[in-house]
Amino acid sequence: MQAVDAPSCDLSCDESLVHLDNVRxxxxxxxxxxxxQRMAEFFSALSDPHRLKLLSxxxxxELCVCDLAAAVKMGESAVSHQLRVLRSQRLVTYRRQGRNVYYGLADDHIMSLYREVAAHLDE
Amino acid sequence: MQAVDAPSCDLSCDESLVHLDNVRxxxxxxxxxxxxQRMAEFFSALSDPHRLKLLSxxxxxELCVCDLAAAVKMGESAVSHQLRVLRSQRLVTYRRQGRNVYYGLADDHIMSLYREVAAHLDE
DNA sequence: CAATCCTCTGAACAGGTGTTCAGTGGTAAC
DNA sequence: GTTACCACTGAACACCTGTTCAGAGGATTG
Known part of the structure; x- marks a missing residue:
């Protein structure tokens, strides 16, 4: 994990000869x-079919955990674990109401993202 | 939202009691x-920092493998493995020219996707 | 308060992911 | 043909991920 900003030696290349101009x-x-890293973590949150089902x-x-579990046919514990991941990337919101915790989509970025990807996959 | 007497359930629910109407x-x-599954595989291809660097x-x-390797400071073998993943999701194109193989972005969906995500992360 | 429900958490295990290393195939230069 | 170069591949290994299981925390009901 080193920064890539050093101008002095931008190539530190003991590597084989390449097209230096292109690389620089x-x-x-x-x-x-x-x-x-941050972006990878975001995509990583979307890289599981169960999480995508939860989002859909x-x-x-809005749904509470046990409803979600029933809707996507997963164990409640598993759902809880996955929601943690979605929460960490701010993909979902949650609010407590009585004994239940209701989850919802965080914003509409995600839906437009969904549509973009769906379009890409239909080719 | 009030609970109603549940009609015979199409939910195969040996699970605990939930809000049946919502679930249905x-x-x-x-x-x-x-x-x-397909969508998860797509996002999975984008869920690695090295692959994102390659795409950026x-x-x-357009760049050949050894240039890419130098640009993102990875081994050429590792780059080749990762490019395979990107290819499998049609994120990149490649064409052979002499001894080199030149890779490029497949289409502009990816860039607009990139911008969407970047916007989401800047909040 | 005791019982129950809903949700979260941590540990343990199986399965997947990314790197390196060694070796192969294909192309160009001598 | 021989050599050198570029890119790809498969195996091995360490690391990460997602599930289940058992149990704890919080909130409501009787």
């Missing part, structure tokens, strides 16, 4: 490790 | 396992 041109535009259920309406 | 309403809209490099210009 592209390298400063490469996503920083930090940003790449929440896209319909 | 939502369940048919839940993403099918097949679609959820390719967003600049």
């Amino acid at each position: 041109q592209v390298q400063p535009e490469v996503l920083s490790t930090e940003k790449a 259920a929440l896209a319909q309406q | 309403q939502v369940q048919p809209e839940v993403l099918s396992t097949e679609k959820a 490099a390719l967003a600049q210009q």
